[in-house]
Every structure is written in structure tokens, then in C-alpha cells.
Amino acid sequence: MKIYPFQAVFPDKELIASEESFFGRVKYDYPEFVESGFFRKTSKEAFYIYEITRSKQKHLGFFACVDIEDYDKGHILKHEKTLAANEQKMMQLTLNRKAAVKPVLLAYSRVEDFHKFLKKQITGKKPFFE
Numbered sequence: 001m002k003i004y005p006f007q008a009v010f011p012d013k014e015l016i017a018s019e020e021s022f023f024g025r026v027k028y029d030y031p032e033f034v035e036s037g038f039f040r041k042t043s044k045e046a047f048y049i050y051e052i053t054r055s056k057q058k059h060l061g062f063f064a065c066v067d068i069e070d071y072d073k074g075h076i077l078k079h080e081k082t083l084a085a086n087e088q089k090m091m092q093l094t095l096n097r098k099a100a101v102k103p104v105l106l107a108y109s110r111v112e113d114f115h116k117f118l119k120k121q122i123t124g125k126k127p128f129f130e
Contacts, residue, residue: 001075003064005045009099010129012040030097048128049118060118063103076106 015038016022026033033039048063070076 001070002067003047004066005047006063006065007045008042008048008063009039010042011038027093027097030099049122051122060115062118066106 011022011026011033013019022033022038050061050063052059066076
């Protein structure tokens with residue numbers, strides 16, 4: 001599987017009065033938020049590591065782009081069948097937004113060396129975005 005860095009677009013939290021309201025509406029009003037200056041783009045392409053803590057359990061992963069050919073060739077396995085109506089709805093939302101604002105989750109079996117590498121990259125560093 002091929003993975004690629006990407007240039008991230010993220011909200012400018014200083015311009016957001018209510019995070020709950022903003023994040024509740026962004027999936028519908030993304031183009032308007034972009035036009036209003038609520039988003040910034042990173043200066044260069046990169047991979048992004050994330051860590052989520054839920055119920056005292058930490059989950060570590062990363063954001064990257066993947067080649068659609070890997071999906072078409074069966075290198076990325078589907079975990080569920082999707083309904084045509086839902087696919088059409090998501091496609092219409094993506095076209096209206098001019099962006100996919102929800103990433104697609106790909107899971108992988110834990111590789112201890114890779115996990116240690118990710119952990120080393122974030123240890124002692126301030127998060128880019130929280």
C-alpha cells in the first residue's frame with residue numbers, strides 16, 4: 001500500500017466562539033466557513049500523528065493519504081457493505097462542500113516497531129492541534 005503526506009487544513013480556534021456549534025455545523029457549511037476565513041492550511045505536506053484517550057485507554061495512529069488504486073485492487077478491505085442511497089448522499093455532500101471533511105478510517109494490526117516510532121515522534125512535543 002502506498003501512503004502519502006498531505007497539506008492539512010484546520011480550523012483557526014481563535015475565530016471560533018463556540019466549538020460545539022462550529023463542529024456541529026462544519027460538515028454542512030464547510031464552504032461558507034472556508035470563505036469566512038475559519039480555516040488555515042499548513043505550510044507544507046506532512047504525515048500527522050494523533051493520540052486519542054478514552055476511558056483511560058490511549059489510541060495512537062496517523063493521518064495520511066492513500067492511493068485509490070489500493071482500494072480498487074482490493075489492498076484495502078471493506079469492513080461493511082454500504083447502501084447506495086448513503087453513498088449518493090455522501091457524494092452529494094462532498095461535491096457541495098468541495099472537500100471530504102470526514103477522513104476514512106483504515107485500521108491495521110499493531111506493529112510494535114511502528115508504534116514505538118510514532119510514540120517517539122510525539123514524546124515531549126507540544127501537539128500541533130488539540
